[in-house]
Amino acid sequence: MSLNIASLLVAMTLSMLIMAVALTSVMGDVNRAARLGQGGAVLQATGWVLLLASGLMVPGGAADLTLSTLSMGCISGGLACNAAAFELWCGRTTPTRAPAMVAVIMTAGYAAGFSSYAFRVGWANGLLAVQMALMIVTLVRRPAVPVGRWRWLLVVGLAAQMIVTAWRGVLGAFFTDQFPAFLTPHPVNVAFALVTNGTAVLTLVGILLAHRDEAARALERLATTDGLTGVLNRRAWLLAADIELSNSIRSQRAMSVLMIDLDYFKQINDTRGHEAGDHALQFFAMALKAACRSGDTVCRYGGEEFCVLLVGAEEDSAHAFDQRVRAYLEDAAMRELGYLLDYSGGMARRAPGETRMADILRRADRALYQAKEGGRARTVDAGAPARARQGQRASMAG
Numbered sequence: 433m434s435l436n437i438a439s440l441l442v443a444m445t446l447s448m449l450i451m452a453v454a455l456t457s458v459m460g461d462v463n464r465a466a467r468l469g470q471g472g473a474v475l476q477a478t479g480w481v482l483l484l485a486s487g488l489m490v491p492g493g494a495a496d497l498t499l500s501t502l503s504m505g506c507i508s509g510g511l512a513c514n515a516a517a518f519e520l521w522c523g524r525t526t527p528t529r530a531p532a533m534v535a536v537i538m539t540a541g542y543a544a545g546f547s548s549y550a551f552r553v554g555w556a557n558g559l560l561a562v563q564m565a566l567m568i569v570t571l572v573r574r575p576a577v578p579v580g581r582w583r584w585l586l587v588v589g590l591a592a593q594m595i596v597t598a599w600r601g602v603l604g605a606f607f608t609d610q611f612p613a614f615l616t617p618h619p620v621n622v623a624f625a626l627v628t629n630g631t632a633v634l635t636l637v638g639i640l641l642a643h644r645d646e647a648a649r650a651l652e653r654l655a656t657t658d659g660l661t662g663v664l665n666r667r668a669w670l671l672a673a674d675i676e677l678s679n680s681i682r683s684q685r686a687m688s689v690l691m692i693d694l695d696y697f698k699q700i701n702d703t704r705g706h707e708a709g710d711h712a713l714q715f716f717a718m719a720l721k722a723a724c725r726s727g728d729t730v731c732r733y734g735g736e737e738f739c740v741l742l743v744g745a746e747e748d749s750a751h752a753f754d755q756r757v758r759a760y761l762e763d764a765a766m767r768e769l770g771y772l773l774d775y776s777g778g779m780a781r782r783a784p785g786e787t788r789m790a791d792i793l794r795r796a797d798r799a800l801y802q803a804k805e806g807g808r809a810r811t812v813d814a815g816a817p818a819r820a821r822q823g824q825r826a827s828m829a830g
């Protein structure tokens with residue numbers, strides 16, 4: 433039986449090692465969260481190798497103390513890495529330090545109390561169970577970004593591992609005669625080896641799925657946002673605008689569009705360089721976003737052209753938006769860019785019965801052209817025709 437638990441632990445360690453190596457080699461170039469996940473897998477596998485190696489040393493000797501302490505540091509450090517990885521994947525940008533602090537306290541306490549078997553087994557397993565509880569809390573809390581159902585799989589695995597780990601600690605600390613050595617074939621020890629192995633597999637699956645989720649999100653971001661300014665690109669904005677147009681028709685809500693073209697932008701590029709031009713575009717996109725209310729959407733329509741969809745905005749609030757942006761530019765452009773930045777704008781609103789975004793945009797574009805023709809640095813309001821043309825009404829009915 434003692435051979436069985438030893439072989440179980442060796443098999444578990446081997447599979448952890450294989451998974452850690454596979455994980456680092458198949459994932460390629462990865463972000464911080466995935467690196468932490470890989471680091472966690474490598475540390476835990478190393479911890480178990482060291483723990484098994486410590487069993488070959490003279491019990492209680494210096495080598496046993498060193499290897500066992502290092503193994504505890506690796507195992508709990510690995511859990512702390514995984515906890516941080518899961519937090520990042522759940523969209524929390526600054527992971528809590530609690531799991532890492534527990535790892536440090538556990539390893540230090542383990543080394544200090546190593547001479548007492550009951551203490552070190554109770555202490556180490558108790559605090560490892562606390563780390564698992566912290567990871568469960570991380571995964572159960574509502575994520576800040578959409579996360580797949582994989583996290584519930586991990587929660588179940590971690591909960592099982594936490595229970596057997598805590599139970600193992602209680603046995604070692606208070607019922608030492610039932611669990612007098614690392615390889616004692618107590619059912620809880622066997623369950624511990626099996627569950628730890630199962631959770632390691634689940635963690636690997638979780639890491640890969642989370643990595644896939646994140647790659648999908650990154651792809652979506654790339655496909656929908658403008659790389660330079662971070663606002664929506666034209667395609668994504670037009671999709672969002674169509675949805676908003678339907679909402680606006682259904683709820684009889686107003687909707688305005690402001691089409692913007694920066695004035696004399698070519699001069700900025702020509703006199704200050706392309707990088708300064710890029711910086712001006714970023715600054716301007718930020719100014720537009722800052723002036724938006726919740727629900728409004730900004731896009732880079734192309735080159736130095738932007739479009740803003742003002743949800744629920746009648747004439748007054750659309751003009752107020754335009755004024756806010758102009759006031760901000762007047763106040764901040766010189767300070768931030770070292771020169772004045774201005775724009776021409778064309779504004780249009782949805783007419784009653786109007787169902788095509790293209791028609792609203794066409795009016796806004798015409799108004800923008802008039803603003804340019806009129807001397808720039810102004811916004812022309814095309815307003816909303818009293819009612820949509822006959823053809824538009826027909827297409828609505830169809």
Ligand SMILES: Nc1nc2c(ncn2[C@@H]2O[C@H](COP(=O)(O)OP(=O)(O)OP(=O)(O)O)[C@@H](O)[C@H]2O)c(=O)[nH]1
Pocket residue numbers: 660693694695696697698699701705706707708709710713734735736804808
């Ligand atoms: N730096 C930078 N310049 C860009 C980018 N996209 C377009 N441009 C430049 O924007 C300039 C637009 O020039 P024009 O269409 O003549 O417009 P303008 O100089 O603003 O003149 P008006 O619109 O008539 O006031 C061109 O020089 C483009 O190269 C970009 O991503 N970065």
